[in-house]
Amino acid sequence: MTDPTTDRDGSHDFDFQTGHWRIHNERLKERLQGCTEWETFEATNRAGPLPGGLGNMDSFFTEHWPGFVGMSLRLYNPRTRRWSIYWASNRIGGLEPPVVGSFDGKGVGVFEGRQELDGRPILVRFTWSDITENGARWEQAFSPDDGKTWEKNWIMTMTRVEER
Numbered sequence: 670m671t672d673p674t675t676d677r678d679g680s681h682d683f684d685f686q687t688g689h690w691r692i693h694n695e696r697l698k699e700r701l702q703g704c705t706e707w708e709t710f711e712a713t714n715r716a717g718p719l720p721g722g723l724g725n726m727d728s729f730f731t732e733h734w735p736g737f738v739g740m741s742l743r744l745y746n747p748r749t750r751r752w753s754i755y756w757a758s759n760r761i762g763g764l765e766p767p768v769v770g771s772f773d774g775k776g777v778g779v780f781e782g783r784q785e786l787d788g789r790p791i792l793v794r795f796t797w798s799d800i801t802e803n804g805a806r807w808e809q810a811f812s813p814d815d816g817k818t819w820e821k822n823w824i825m826t827m828t829r830v831e832e833r
């Protein structure tokens with residue numbers, strides 16, 4: 670991973686994700702409701718680079734929600750050395766507003782942005798960590814109070830699937 674505060678280029682920060690992944694998901698059943706009940710389910714993910722070094726894109730599939738398909742679009746801005754990550758699914762019918770951020774020099778990426786949940790404004794945080802050649806961890810958290818408190822509501826533990 671690269672540190673955006675140095676002269677190093679961060680445009681390859683998500684190169685690790687290229688390929689096919691098995692994902693173990695842990696997700697709060699209700700968000701920002703004081704819920705403590707988690708659901709677990711499996712999913713798969715395929716990721717690849719976009720042309721010209723623009724970023725990358727992945728597709729998320731799970732049988733937990735029949736017919737559901739999601740995707741992430743990650744675009745790198747070489748001027749700011751920051752990533753914008755957009756989420757879309759066949760349930761929302763478009764791109765969510767992006768979370769924006771970068772990786773630190775220790776391989777942890779934090780990305781935040783403003784969105785809405787049930788009509789009220791929230792902050793959303795994605796955190797990428799524990800990245801190896803064959804694994805990664807992604808977490809999502811929401812803040813209803815402009816970042817004073819955070820509720821972690823989704824954890825993905827990713828394991829690379831060997832292509833055969």
